Amino acid sequence: MKYIMVTGGVMSGLGKGLTTACLGKLLQARGLKVTAIKIDPYLNMDAGTMNPFEHGEIFVTEDGGEIDLDMGHYERFLDINLTKDHNITTGQVYYEVISKERKGEYLGRTVQIIPHVVDEIKRRLRQTALKSGADVCLVEIGGTVGDIESMPFLEAARQMRLEEGQTNTLFIHVTLVPSSGTGEQKTKPTQHSVKELRQLGISPDIIICRSATPLTSEAKRKISLFCNVWEHEVISAVDVKNIYELPLVLERENLSSIVLQKLGLRAGNIDLTDWMKMVSKMENASKSVRIGVVGKYVRFIDTYLSIYEALRHAAAHNDAKLEVKWISAERLEKTAEALQELSECHGILIPGGFGPRGAEGKILAIRWARENKVPYLGLCFGFQLAVVEFARNVLGLEEANSTEVDPSTPHPVIDLLPEQRGLKELGGTMRLGAQEVVIEKGTKAFQIYGSERISERHRHRYEVNPDYLPLLTSGNLVFSGKSPDGKRMEILELPDHPFFLATQFHPEFKSRPTRPAPVFSAFIKAALDRAASLS
Secondary structure (H helix, E strand, O other): OEEEEEEEOOOOOOOHHHHHHHHHHHHHOOOOOEEEEEEEOOOOOOOOOOOHHHHOOOEEOOOOOEEOOHHHHHHHHHOOOOOHHHEEEHHHHHHHHHHHHHOOOOOOOOOOHHHHHHHHHHHHHHHHHHHHOOOEEEEEEOOOOOOHHHHHHHHHHHHHHHHHOHHHEEEEEEEEOOEOOOOOEOOHHHHHHHHHHHHOOOOOOEEEEEEOOOOOHHHHHHHHHHHOOOHHHEEEEEOOOOHHHHHHHHHHOOHHHHHHHHHOOOOOOOOOHHHHHHHHHHHOOOEEEEEEEEEOOOOOHHHHHHHHHHHHHHHHHOOEEEEEEEEEHHHHHHOHHHHHHHHOOOEEEEOOOOOOOOHHHHHHHHHHHHHOOOOEEEEOHHHHHHHHHHHHHOOOOOOEEEOOOOOOOOEEEEEEOHHHOOOOOOOOOOEEEEEEEEEOOOOHHHHHHOOOEEEEEEEEOEEEOHHHHHHHOOOOOEEEEEOOOOOOEEEEEOOOOOOEEEEOOOHHHHOEOOEOOHHHHHHHHHHHHHHHHHO
């Protein structure tokens, strides 16, 4: 097993996750089997209870892991499904160590950061890497070098180099090279960051430098001299408009060849043909489509990262350039001007979410899309609120609602899942991960998926109240997808609408650049049809 440890310096949010995913893609393109692990040095057991403003979206794996958004980058770029074991947090490590201490497994010894906590980190890394059967395991160590939270993980990485050997471990450090007002590239932040890392016993083998413009030869020379790497090992990761260009940018710097040489790996010639075609389709599409995403976290787009990427994948597949109009659900509740923003869109999407804030604005947007025959796609909460809107404005149940939004509603058309009642803990207790969905033949959903049975990822506590099903289906609302036992509604659609479809699950988590999620692809196609009819 070869381990590549990716660290970050200077500041957070530099793109370590993207860098890790891109390197994985390059090694894959040479015929190697690659896996990836994300280390998050926070005390949470997982990201599931975090506010999206903290770390962006919560990405859900097949087995129900709730993980930082970087896991989405890994899955999209590598086109693989990872598990919750591929995320290691400080909370998980300390919980395991303390549990072992309580059971007496340390035989009376004083339990310490070194060796016990560090040994647990190494055990988890090795176990997950070996279980994957990969040739190379990429490990992204979250946080910034110098943060106290990251110290045990960096120590584990240092020890792994001693234990695994020089040719089986590789350290890549991602830093920032800012430019002054005169345009001069400043290398001091990188020098200080590497100095901090070396004080911890780690000397980077490759330095990847984020910058607005390509690194100058002078900047590379300085970083090489003061950071003890060869000039060709200083990689310029220039800013790109399209993140899917980044593997191509890094390969122009010969990154994969340098990595293979340092790890003593033999691999085939690199083949990025399909990837280059996909990037070209994104950049040279002949049509354009505008999608309105109505949410309550729209000022922080990372909250909806997988949705945004799934829309991009689907747009490229339909030979279209994507424009997303981010619309505040709360603003829709307060101003008539916001409704005008909806009319500028070729399709409306309501993403997942929780709580009452902005719910009425989302319901307004759903009604507008339904009545004006504008393509609509609802995801999770967007599925539930579509049921609420239909109950109110078609069936006449004026105060219909979800009990999550209004616990005292007289018409709880959306209610808590039975198994959620009485739970005392929030973390990891939702209906999570891949669940089977049975699709009815002859429906829009069946036309989209072309299969009676599919598997999609879930993350929710509420569902359609079965007591209201007879009334809801008495109109023209069709539940075209259900759980295998028929008790849970999974997909809804309106047959007399050009495209009105919503899913209780999250199809965005399984979308890939070269294999867009079927629901998103169909939604974009419907939006393009509307755009054509308006032109």
